[in-house]
Amino acid sequence: MINGTVFNLQRYSLHDGPGIRTTVFLKGCPARCWWCHNPESQSPLPEIAFSQNLCIACGACRPVCPNLLSRESCSGCGACADACPTGARELVGRVMSVEEAMGSVLKDRFFYEDSGGGVTFSGGEPLSQPQFLKALLAACREEEIHTAVDTAGICAPESLLDIAPLTDLFLFDLKCAAPERHREGTGADHAAILENLERLGRAQARIWIRIPVVPGFNDSVKEMEALAALAARVHGVRQVWLLPYHGSWGAKPARFGLEAAQPAQEAMAPSQESLEHYARLFRDKGLDTRIGGA
Ligand code: SF4
Numbered sequence: 001m002i003n004g005t006v007f008n009l010q011r012y013s014l015h016d017g018p019g020i021r022t023t024v025f026l027k028g029c030p031a032r033c034w035w036c037h038n039p040e041s042q043s044p045l046p047e048i049a050f051s052q053n054l055c056i057a058c059g060a061c062r063p064v065c066p067n068l069l070s071r072e073s074c075s076g077c078g079a080c081a082d083a084c085p086t087g088a089r090e091l092v093g094r095v096m097s098v099e100e101a102m103g104s105v106l107k108d109r110f111f112y113e114d115s116g117g118g119v120t121f122s123g124g125e126p127l128s129q130p131q132f133l134k135a136l137l138a139a140c141r142e143e144e145i146h147t148a149v150d151t152a153g154i155c156a157p158e159s160l161l162d163i164a165p166l167t168d169l170f171l172f173d174l175k176c177a178a179p180e181r182h183r184e185g186t187g188a189d190h191a192a193i194l195e196n197l198e199r200l201g202r203a204q205a206r207i208w209i210r211i212p213v214v215p216g217f218n219d220s221v222k223e224m225e226a227l228a229a230l231a232a233r234v235h236g237v238r239q240v241w242l243l244p245y246h247g248s249w250g251a252k253p254a255r256f257g258l259e260a261a262q263p264a265q266e267a268m269a270p271s272q273e274s275l276e277h278y279a280r281l282f283r284d285k286g287l288d289t290r291i292g293g294a
């Protein structure tokens with residue numbers, strides 16, 4: 001039996017590929033993008049989220065565990081969350097079998113068939129759990145359910161090529177064309193990501209490129225021109241989606257013991273005028289380009 005760690009199963013998703021979809025969020029990501037809206041995806045393990053504003057200091061969690069104050073010592077067993085009467089302590093991430101995940105996915109089969117939708121595997125970086133992902137994709141293929149994999153391309157090339165024949169569509173995230181800037185903003189190596197994108201193109205994969213437009217990072221004509229040139233070179237790119245950054249994470253990082261790493265631009269979102277201009281740069285390269293969620 002192959003198990004994996006899932007932190008969310010989102011039904012009726014309209015922004016992760018065509019039609020109505022279920023998005024399965026797998027835990028674990030090697031990148032550390034400062035605008036990450038899913039900090040709960042970063043650790044590969046189940047973990048406790050703590051909301052100070054919900055805590056009534058009742059003490060019910062204290063006798064349960066000596067590790068309440070130490071994330072390093074926490075095993076993610078969830079006993080303290082079970083003991084908490086207010087939801088201040090919440091277990092995020094659950095180990096599931098392929099069969100269990102498919103049980104949830106199959107509930108909405110009618111919606112997929114009716115809307116041209118399917119299932120999207122996202123994260124985190126879903127290729128952080130390559131065996132689990134492959135088994136889920138194979139199970140969907142057996143059920144004739146359309147699949148999409150939302151990846152940042154930060155993975156072993158063999159893992160990517162291994163799942164390519166089972167994946168109907170790749171939603172491939174690109175962030176920045178300048179290598180140094182890319183590393184500063186994401187902690188990840190730009191060259192390896194591009195090589196993986198080109199590998200997918202050569203493997204005849206269907207690809208939608210998704211670019212978060214983030215003020216203070218890549219929200220400029222120069223950067224978008226470079227990304228458009230890059231996208232135009234890759235075989236198999238069917239669409240490009242520009243995803244406007246929505247601003248602050250709020251209290252989310254603190255719930256997971258993480259520091260907010262956003263620069264001062266965090267409160268801003270790109271203007272509609274800029275987005276339209278950027279979209280034209282991509283369309284000028286012959287790329288079918290949209291603004292908004294995909
Ligand atoms: S999840 Fe388990 S190990 Fe972690 S703090 Fe809660 S009770 Fe302790």
Ligand code: SF4
Pocket residue numbers: 054055056057058059060061062083084085086087088089
């Ligand atoms: S059980 Fe929940 S509400 Fe009570 S002290 Fe612990 S975290 Fe706070």
